[in-house]
Amino acid sequence: MPRIRKPVVPGWFTQDTGDFRLLGTRCRSCGSVFFPREDVFCRNPGCAGDDLEEVPLSRHGTVWSYTDGRYRPPAPYVSDPDTEWRPYTLVAVELVAERMVVLGQAAPGVGVADLAVGAEVELVPGILNEDAEHTWTTWHWRPVTTAPGPETTA
């Protein structure tokens, strides 16, 4: 039986659409942007707004910083203790239009040697883990290269 594709957190990114984006919210009163989304009250201390609309965030950004995880993280991160640990890479990305930094895992195969502070990266859909029933989907950051290639739709 095929696994059902499910976002690791509902409502944080578009699922299975052509234009993959992180989804934040924006206060209709003051224009403040939030990711992860704030849906109830605006957090700007000078704003009493409680009307927040969903907005897709920029698909491109620049690397604010990056690192990797050489040791298996504890639960609730899902990883099979019987398999060899393969480090993931984390990238903190500065979105120019939103003026905020969003953390994410790098796309598979991207290591710290492939990254530099200030380099351009783009958002791509990714898979966090799979279990018997589900494929848990997430977002990944991937360095922007000049070489054209097919978009992964993993």
Place this chain on the structure above:
Amino acid sequence: MTGEVAVLGAGMHPWGKWGRGFVEYGTRAAREALADAGLEWGAVQSVVGADTVRGGYPGYVAGATFARALGSQGTRVTSVYAACASGAQAIDTARAQILAGMAEVVLVVGADAAPKGFFAPAGGDRPDDPDWLRFRVLGATNPAYFALYARRRMALYGDTVDDFAQVKVKNSAAGAANPYARYRRRVTTREVAASPVVADPLRLLDICATSDGGAALVLSSMDAARRHGVADPVRIRAVAAVTPRYPRTELDLPDIASDSAAAVAEPAAGFRASLAQGAYEEAGIGPEDLSLAEVYDLSTALELEWYEDLGLCGTGEAAKLLRDGATALGGRLPVNASGGLASFGEAVPAQAVAQVCELTWQLRGRAGERQVPDARVGVTANQGLFGHGSAVVAVR
């Protein structure tokens, strides 16, 4: 200025991996602080406990737990949780009670028995909790965040991994002279470089361990100190425990994203700097008045951030201050004369209390081999999850 309170006594349980309960560590520290103050337990009118969330149910109500262990006697009791700032908020609570005239002698206790390895969120599926989410979605451990800051320093200011290692070398040398420290051996740069990478560019010896430990203080009004025959006590002159200002533009534990500065300009001072500024303002001092500082060196690179946030040097100049030897024992302004978390490890509710214990011993001139000559003014600084943090100024 809101007035001063006296530090009558300071006590600790040695830090390590002892495999016993946090109540024992805290109670032993409390008894030591009382003995140091020359006071009986019966003289205490209020107990403020800094909570641990890892000690099971009694951990959440640490004030009553320590009071019961010492022998419940109907004192006022308070329990405080503020992540890594729990100990400082316990001190702040005690101070407020004293300054308000609610109690003259207050016992502050923090203790923990931390599990080995990475700190992890509490169990269960809790997708509303940012701390749970960062592990579930990203596997982003505390060292991962420390590494992001370290890498950014390297890119922006030219800090090197050797600079980071030198912080460990410095703090381990101080810790070697501290009988309460868990690690009492001098570490070399070569040993740091030979330790495994945890989160690039930080290695195992760049990151503080988790520990068991306890620390306690006996605080009193200045009048009570005089009546007790202590004419010139170490005094706590300021405690800053302020929130960050919106928008908080530096990515911080445990958040997956920073605030956006698209609609509201970012504040003039970042969170850590605002803690220091708050404490300086309340104490009526500046960084130029300091004899020493105790800061949260959760990682070696993070200690360098604090130099700048405390105003010990300009932005990007911390590595130079370190290289010049200014922050080592014997330098112009020793930082982490206790050995810091590098030598103690993390015992969350205890460590902000332990920082003030160290200031107390230093300001009394009784810090032994690690004594900072003629110490008159000291500051502590720490930062914890969810926008908690504090800075304490103590003077002599």
